[in-house]
Amino acid sequence: MVLTGHFVDSNWHLQKRVLSFIHLPPPHRGLEIADNLYKCLKDWCIENKVFTISVDNASNNDSTVRILSETFSRVKKLPCGGKMFHVRCCAHILNLMVKDGLSRIGHIIEDIHDSVTFINQNESRLNLFSEIVQQLQLPHRKLILECKTRWNSTYEMLSAAIKFKEVFPMYKEREPRYISCPTNEDWINVEKVCEILEVFYSATNIISGSEYPTSNLFLNEVYRIKVLLDKKLQDPNEYYFVHDMVRCMKQNFDKYWGECNLMMLIGAILDPRCKMRVIEFCFPRMYPEQEACENIDKVKKALYELYGEYVDEYCSSGGEGNCETVVGLSGNNVNIQPSSSGWSEFAQFVRTVENIQPQKSDLDNYLEEGCYICDAGPTPFDALQWWRSNSLKYRILSRMARDILSIPITTVASEATFSAGSRVIDTYRASLAPETVEVLLCGGDWCRSLHGLKRKNKVKLFFCCCCCFFAIVAAFLVLLLLLVCCTRDCVGAELVKCKYIDA
Numbered sequence: 001m002v003l004t005g006h007f008v009d010s011n012w013h014l015q016k017r018v019l020s021f022i023h024l025p026p027p028h029r030g031l032e033i034a035d036n037l038y039k040c041l042k043d044w045c046i047e048n049k050v051f052t053i054s055v056d057n058a059s060n061n062d063s064t065v066r067i068l069s070e071t072f073s074r075v076k077k078l079p080c081g082g083k084m085f086h087v088r089c090c091a092h093i094l095n096l097m098v099k100d101g102l103s104r105i106g107h108i109i110e111d112i113h114d115s116v117t118f119i120n121q122n123e124s125r126l127n128l129f130s131e132i133v134q135q136l137q138l139p140h141r142k143l144i145l146e147c148k149t150r151w152n153s154t155y156e157m158l159s160a161a162i163k164f165k166e167v168f169p170m171y172k173e174r175e176p177r178y179i180s181c182p183t184n185e186d187w188i189n190v191e192k193v194c195e196i197l198e199v200f201y202s203a204t205n206i207i208s209g210s211e212y213p214t215s216n217l218f219l220n221e222v223y224r225i226k227v228l229l230d231k232k233l234q235d236p237n238e239y240y241f242v243h244d245m246v247r248c249m250k251q252n253f254d255k256y257w258g259e260c261n262l263m264m265l266i267g268a269i270l271d272p273r274c275k276m277r278v279i280e281f282c283f284p285r286m287y288p289e290q291e292a293c294e295n296i297d298k299v300k301k302a303l304y305e306l307y308g309e310y311v312d313e314y315c316s317s318g319g320e321g322n323c324e325t326v327v328g329l330s331g332n333n334v335n336i337q338p339s340s341s342g343w344s345e346f347a348q349f350v351r352t353v354e355n356i357q358p359q360k361s362d363l364d365n366y367l368e369e370g371c372y373i374c375d376a377g378p379t380p381f382d383a384l385q386w387w388r389s390n391s392l393k394y395r396i397l398s399r400m401a402r403d404i405l406s407i408p409i410t411t412v413a414s415e416a417t418f419s420a421g422s423r424v425i426d427t428y429r430a431s432l433a434p435e436t437v438e439v440l441l442c443g444g445d446w447c448r449s450l451h452g453l454k455r456k457n458k459v460k461l462f463f464c465c466c467c468c469f470f471a472i473v474a475a476f477l478v479l480l481l482l483l484v485c486c487t488r489d490c491v492g493a494e495l496v497k498c499k500y501i502d503a
Helices: 030-043 059-073 090-119 123-135 151-162 167-174 184-207 218-234 240-257 262-269 277-286 289-316 343-353 362-368 383-389 395-405 412-424 434-450 458-497
Strands: 002-008 014-021 053-055 086-088
Touching: 002 030, 002 395, 002 412, 014 030, 014 412, 014 434, 030 059, 053 059, 059 086, 086 090, 090 123, 090 151, 090 184, 090 240, 123 167, 151 184, 184 218, 184 240, 218 240, 218 262, 218 277, 262 277, 262 289, 262 395, 277 289, 289 362, 289 395, 362 395, 383 395
Parallel strands: 053 086
Antiparallel strands: 002 014
């Protein structure tokens, strides 16, 4: 079991750390998972700082989160009454939707998979395929083989194979042992499927990041998926198998996102480019009119409820300034007793004739101001840095935004740790103790975070590896030199003790 912590540091940068990588013996029931997870949190002394828990959609995880929610509720109040505590992995939900859809064209995917495997099996077959590609003067050069446990690799394989759909029949004429060539109808079906999968593929790439906030980005992706599925389902000219595939996807969509997801919606509202406009734009297109209005009211109520909890916490912790708005006059610090002067009568008169509007809260001011206009795409804009720049203007709301925007909506970061674990525990190191494995994985993650290394930054990583290599070599040479010097001194001392020295 891997436990990954996500938080925002003092510089308002999103951080991620692998906190624990432990061996979890069976049974893998929710109770055992919850106990071990709580123990990991206890070891780090952060059991009272947990805001949300992101897990995939396994049934034992549902009971795990329920048990932990009850445990945490005994010692502290969960945000928004615990409505946001359980975060389902959005990438896993997309995976379930796509897997159900792809099952409708399983035989076509299998033919393309077998074709790519057959061609890449030896060099002569690959050379023959390349010759045909050159004859047709196609600009593309590469076939991609899928990993059957990752649907996005299936999409990459299909989208790459479509570019060579004219090559496969010609290859079949030249290679008699090739028997899995897709038909023209199959290619038409693949093009229809890839048109749908492209939207899912794009959404998955956007929400799978762990170096930038994602809770504010997903609502627009959900909206785009919903509109696509409805459009395909209502199109009378669409192929029957497309209707069947989309209907299956729509069932999973309604199961997980039929009701409004408060965390995802509040995250979108706290993006200064969106605010309430994103709700007003998406909901009428995603829900019937009456349901859309009800959901908008539900989101507003939850937003103000959560903000009220932050106001109470800010007041109880002795935040700067008064928590309640006080309208006063600046001047000399003179204590005037109302009962000993005519001030009380005058103050009463002012209250009756002056209509003093109460000062609005951070949340009211934020929502009433216009949206931040940003011409760049969804990823380059850093919502956290915007809130950092406006933290003095929105003292309380900026704290709430910092917590919400740090919530991961996928478990991709944890799954990446398992992928690294398979490289640590290979056939030659299968006897490593669980504690040693945890040290290797956690230590590697912490060192990369400490020195700002990224897995994709190969140039910097290569440079650092070279520096580390030369540092290790230099240290080894220094130790070797010290060893030689020590040995020489010891031998010299022994020779001094000897009565005879042989020339």
